[in-house]
Amino acid sequence: MVKKITLPEPLFEYHGKKGVILLHAYTGSSADVRLVGRAIEQAGYSIYLPMFSGHGTLNPCDILQQTPNQWQTDVLQAMQYAKSQGVTQLAIFGLSLGGIYALDALTLNEPAIVGGGAFCSPVFLNESQIVPNFKLYTEKVLTYLTESDEKKAQIIETVDQLLPEQLQAIQRFGREVGTKLTDVKVPVFLAQGAKDEMIPAKSVYETAKCITNATLTLRWYEQSGHVITIDKQRKELINDLLYFLDKLSWNED
Numbered sequence: 001m002v003k004k005i006t007l008p009e010p011l012f013e014y015h016g017k018k019g020v021i022l023l024h025a026y027t028g029s030s031a032d033v034r035l036v037g038r039a040i041e042q043a044g045y046s047i048y049l050p051m052f053s054g055h056g057t058l059n060p061c062d063i064l065q066q067t068p069n070q071w072q073t074d075v076l077q078a079m080q081y082a083k084s085q086g087v088t089q090l091a092i093f094g095l096s097l098g099g100i101y102a103l104d105a106l107t108l109n110e111p112a113i114v115g116g117g118a119f120c121s122p123v124f125l126n127e128s129q130i131v132p133n134f135k136l137y138t139e140k141v142l143t144y145l146t147e148s149d150e151k152k153a154q155i156i157e158t159v160d161q162l163l164p165e166q167l168q169a170i171q172r173f174g175r176e177v178g179t180k181l182t183d184v185k186v187p188v189f190l191a192q193g194a195k196d197e198m199i200p201a202k203s204v205y206e207t208a209k210c211i212t213n214a215t216l217t218l219r220w221y222e223q224s225g226h227v228i229t230i231d232k233q234r235k236e237l238i239n240d241l242l243y244f245l246d247k248l249s250w251n252e253d
Contacts, residue, residue: 005144008056011037011049012085018250019046019087021078023098025227026130026170027063027137029056032095036229039238045245046087050078052098058145060138061155064162068173075101083112089250092116093189093241095229096198099123100174103207106188106214107180115248117189117217119237120226122199123178123207125171129198134163181210189217189244191237193224217244 008029020040022033030037030049037047052074054066075092082090090113094102099118106116138159142152188211192204208218219240224231 005058007058008051010051011047012081013041013047014085014087015041015044015046017046017086017088018044019048019082019090020245021048021050021075021082021090021092021102023050023075023078023092023094023101024052024055025094025096025098027055027060027134028095028098028227032227033098033229035234036238036241040242040245043242043245046082046085048078048082048085048087050074050081058141059155060134060141061158061162064159064166066166068169071097071101072104072173075105079105079110079112088112089114090116091245091248093118094121095119096121096226097170100170100177103181103184103188104173104177106184106186107177109183109185113186114250115187115189115244117191117244118207119191119228120193120196120199120204121190121207122203123174123181123210124203125167125174125199126203130167131163133198135159178207178210181207182212184211184214187215187217187244187248189219189241191219191221191228191240193226193228193231193233194220194222195225198226 008031022037024032037049041047052071054063092102092105093116099121102116103118194201221233224233
């Protein structure tokens with residue numbers, strides 16, 4: 001049994017043909033980017049905040065049953081869904097893991113995509129605090145369950161078994177994306193919090209060096225941590241993002 005809790009869901013709001021997709025973080029949900037999404041919506045853009053497969057549940061193992069390729073498919077489906085709802089032009093951004101997938105989408109040179117970027121995204125993941133943070137996430141989720149201690153112990157054991165393999169797969173995928181960033185032709189926005197407690201903050205510069213054929217905007221937020229979309233400088237991030245969006249080559253037809 002589960003204690004009463006409202007699980008996060010995808011969010012789509014239509015406000016015209018210009019749309020913005022916001023992808024959430026590893027172990028996160030659409031709630032990660034909801035505040036930013038609502039601000040973008042208020043500026044007149046359609047918004048779509050999809051959910052990666054395995055996320056938004058009360059079993060951490062659901063995430064670990066997924067693969068980077070499945071999440072890549074999720075992004076392609078999100079783009080297709082936005083188009084099916086009447087959005088003809090897209091900008092795509094993501095937080096952390098979501099940013100890796102947003103950048104991957106930019107490498108496709110999909111005609112509908114006019115720009116995008118990443119917030120605190122570990123494209124080249126070497127060292128991180130992801131393992132201990134995933135375990136903290138697991139412990140938090142388990143507080144919502146009324147399962148037996150034995151069942152909870154089984155979940156923790158499964159996490160310990162599957163997590164390293166999945167993180168290696170994510171690392172490989174990120175590096176593959178990194179090698180393709182020279183293919184990006186549309187403007188790119190990178191945001192990084194100086195107080196990032198999850199990944200080395202200066203790794204953003206390694207990502208930036210790979211973007212050689214597109215206009216790059218890199219913003220450094222001195223007082224922000226990893227989840228920059230809800231941190232103390234989120235209003236600055238939103239303002240910078242809205243300025244970036246306003247300068248993109250949207251087709252006004």
